[in-house]
Amino acid sequence: MTTDDLTALVKSLDLPAKVRLLTGASAFTLHPAPGIGLGELRFSDGPTGVRGLKFSGGRVVSLFPNATLLASTWDADVLHEVGALLAEEAMAQEIHVVLGPTINLHRSALGGRLFEAYSEDPLLTGKLAAAYVRGMQEKGIAACLKHLVANESETDRNTVDSVVDEATLHELYLLPFEIAALDGDAWSMMAAYNDVNGVAATEQDHVINSIVKDSWGWPGLVMSDWFATKTAAAAANGGLDLVMPGPDGPWGDALVAAVRSGAVSEAVVDDHLSRLLLLAQRVGALGAGRSWPSSLPLPDSPVRGAQLTRLAASGMTVLTNEADVLPLERSSRVAVIGRHAVETIDMGGGSAQVNPPYQVSVANGLTSLLGDGQTIVVDGVEVRTKPVPARDGFLVDPVTGADGIRVTLLDAGGAVLEERFCPRSTTMVGMDDDFPGTVASARLEGRVTVTGSVELGVLGVGDWTVSAAGRDESYSLVASGNGFGEEVLTPPLRTSRFSVSSGDVFTATVALTYHMGLFGLIGFNTPRDTVDVIDDAVRAAADADVAVVVVGLTEEQETESVDKSTLRLPGAQDALVEAVAGAARRTVVVVNAATPVLMPWLSRVDAVLWAGLPGQEGGHAVAAALLGDIEPAGRLVTTFPAADGAAPAWSVTPVDGKLPYTEGTFIGYRGHHAGRAPAPAFWLGHGLGYGKWEYSDASLRDDGTVTATVTNVGAHRSREVVQVYFRPVEPDEPVRLVGWAAATVDPGESARVTVSPDPRLWRKWDTGTASWTRLSGGGTFLVARGLGDIRATLVSTV
Structure with a gap:
């Protein structure tokens, strides 16, 4: 169906009929219009699984690893696969639009919803999101980029005004949307709850119309976040195409009246509806309709289990590994300790939650690989301040x-x-x-x-x-x-x-x-006394060859609608680790959290594996990573501060309703590298895997392409991620990731790796001319394994 055909369909409807289609019919569906061949469109939340049409109590679906864990692979092919698998989950339920990926940035580590988002870096986020979008939309299921824009925290999220200068908005927070929209050809976006520079995100004529639709030439649909739309005329004129959910909302009769009074042109309504019909055409809900596959892998099928185990384990990140304690010897007697070991947290809170067929704990995962005779399982200290709904057959x-x-x-x-x-x-x-x-x-x-x-x-x-x-x-x-x-x-x-x-x-x-x-x-x-719990853990650790202590956060900290107040582990988990480390021959800590935590015991343990929120196969994935069955080859996607407040951007609490982004483009590693915050505990890009690496023969071409040889001098086949950062000579311009490439290399072997930087990273926003201009004066290319481990420095004057 051509653009002219869609225009004719729009013109065939009267104004009330047009407006009716621009508000949802229910929580997750849109109105059909049989007279023009429009069927019902069905939406579903989808950051870590396609939940379906019910917010709670819906069908059993697969629970995927969370976004930061998947992004930690630094592998576009992985994200493409995830998009395709989620499309299968959508098709099994006849869902047309999956509400994801979340591509807001990790501005402050306190953000409660960061577990849904990829990274603190706009290029990494955008490239991975574009791959995810392509994988999903190649199967005819629409992705929805969210949340447009400057929506990096949850405190007062429906009223907060994010105050962001124009250069920071373009160079940082809009860049992931630009990459995913244009490189990935995303078919829809979602406008956020917050205001941006005094204007509601659902009324952003500047962002939605001027930038996204006009400057980028993007033809897709912009929907509201659920219950986010506050006005009729302002939102319609501001570029919002669809109000969700329905059937009630601020449009309806009010928008009809606004058109008839002249406050909104009917051409604006026509454009909104044309975009909706284009989306419907793309997903097979306009015209003859689409057929749905009759046979797809079930959420509890062996094939889905193997996929989810591999995806989770490959993104896990080895933060430290003294004396190569990892991977564990299979003959080891292992004490598995901690509340997160027996009740592993596999997903965050809020709209990302799904109803999985099962969830495998770390204790069960290690026991299944090592056997009952080689594992001692001990519960840990309390990790929540609030009770949770009854589970585990209680x-x-x-x-x-x-x-x-x-x-x-x-x-x-x-x-x-x-x-x-x-x-x-x-x-x-x-x-x-x-x-x-x-x-x-x-x-x-x-x-x-x-x-x-x-x-x-x-x-x-x-x-x-x-x-x-x-x-x-x-x-x-x-x-x-x-x-x-x-x-x-x-x-x-x-x-x-x-x-x-x-x-x-x-x-x-x-x-x-x-x-x-x-x-x-x-x-x-009734909870046990903390001292008694720690005593049990110490005895078990002393009787084992190695203690695996699993600590982390819960849905109290990593959830929609609530931000964190600290990066400290909740409860007495730090005391538990300290006590075990003092008694065990060797101590490995598994961090079951999606975002940074403080590790005051870091120097007293032998290894740390960051495991994210690993999905329904979490325990199997952690076990496979610890034993080396699958290499945990992840690299961090956000910088871990060394202390509370020790970051370029920290507070997520509005003052008088405003949250100023005063750090500008110097978030995360950019600000740490510029000396605007103390050195972090771990840099973005850090990750040891199970290889050991030497770099040689690094070279630079005039177009910025970097080539280097990497040699695996370790004992295990391993995947290396060669990262290239650019440090401009221009003052007040931050270092930035400009590209990366990976190679999997056997022990003793080498590979030549080429990194082609993204040209969008050579530009800066000129607020005087309101246009892009090129960085001038050259700079330094840093070839690195994260900015804490720079292996080569190449100077360019171009």
Whole structure:
């Protein structure tokens, strides 16, 4: 269908019909228009798996490694494969648009949602995102670049005004979108919640119209983030094409009225709808429609498991490895220690969460490879300040006995609207509902499977009555008011201690005081004393050849809607590592986190493996990496500060509603290298893998192409990532990554590696002329394994 054909379809509709199509029909679908051959378009969140049309309680789907872990491969082919695999997950559910990748930058390590984003570097982010987009869209599933733009933190995210100078906006924060949109030909983008320089991201005529649509010539569709649109005329004139979700929203009759009053030209509405129809055509929802594959790998299939294990393990990063303690000897007796070892965190919180078929812990992964006789598994200290919904069979459905709870939804008259089984002990109300009527109350039930002193409780906004072991309690839970959407993303909770017997039924009823939210039952054993836990860990470590301590963050720190306040590990995890290191012959620490953490024990342990949030096969992937079955060849995608505050950009807390990006283009490694922050613990690009490398014969061509020979002088076949940075002679211009290339080399062998820099890194934004100009005066090329390990310096005067 040609552009003229799409224009004719648009012209065939009257104004109300056009406007109706520009707001969603439901939480994750768009209105069909059979008269013009437009079918229903179906969207799904998708950073770490294609969840489907339900925010909570949806179908079982594959849980992928998180974005920073995948990006740590520094491998466009890997991201292309991930895009293609996620397209398969989408096709299995007849989903047309996957809402990802997230390509905001790691400005401050405190950002709660960084686990969804690739890196602190715009070139690395853009190149990997473009590959992901191509892999997905080659199968006819649209990717959606998000969140446009300057959306690097979560505090007051729906009201914060990101104050960014024009050069920084172009050179840093828009660059990943430019690369992914133009090199990857992304079919859609999502406008963010925040304001940018005093204007809402959904009303950004400057960014959306002037830059993205006009200057870049990009023909795709810009949708709002969910509930982000605040206005009718301003958003429509500002370039926003589609309001999500629906069916309600600020457009509808208000936009029709704005057109009829002359505040919005009908040509603007026509352009929005033309872009929507182009998207529909591309994904097969316009005209004859598309056919969907009938046979695709299931989330729990061996083929999907092998793929996810390989992807996760290959992105893991060896940060330190004294005396080559890694890879572990298979004959070793291993003490596996830590809460993250037995309850490995495989995904972040918020809209990135999915319902996986299983999640493999590190303890189970190592035991499956080494055997029960070679592993000692010891739980660790508490890592959360808040309880989580009941899991691991603590509560079971009173009807079927399956792990989870039973939920009954009722209307204001007490009539049953729906009864549902919830395997994750939580349910969403008011967003995914597909029954007539409005939920007024709910009854949640779970049968307890343990005997003794336990904590039982509930989460969700409303007036609660709970009953267990012959005791009733009543209380109200209210939202704090500190965050947009907290009723869904971070609902309030409360627990009490009960003495129960196995088989007791825990029942909770809630009268809703808000029309939408996440509700669930909490249940867990009364926590043990920290001293006793550490004592058990020390004894196990002393009895083993090597102690593997697994520490990390949880969805309390790495989640949508909440930023971190520190990079310290929560709870007494640092004390646990110190105690184990003092007792063990050798100590390996596995960091189960997507973003930087402080490591005060670093000099007292033998090796550190950064494992990210590794997805449903996490434990198998960590085990494969520790034993060398798959090389953990990752390189860091963000710089690890040595202390809280020791970074070029730190605060994520607005002052008087504004968050100034005062560091300009000197974020992350750029600012550290310029002396604007102390030396980091680990630089972007750092990663040891299992090889050892010598560099030689580095050379530079006039066009900036760098060539070098790398020789693997280690004992293991390994993948090396040759990184090239450019340090301009111009004052106030930061060092920047301009390219990279990789080679996999056997021990004793060499490879010649060529790195072709991206020409977009030779330019700078001239605010006087509002245009690009070329860097002048030359500079120095740094051939490196991260800026903490520079192997060659090449000077250019061009």
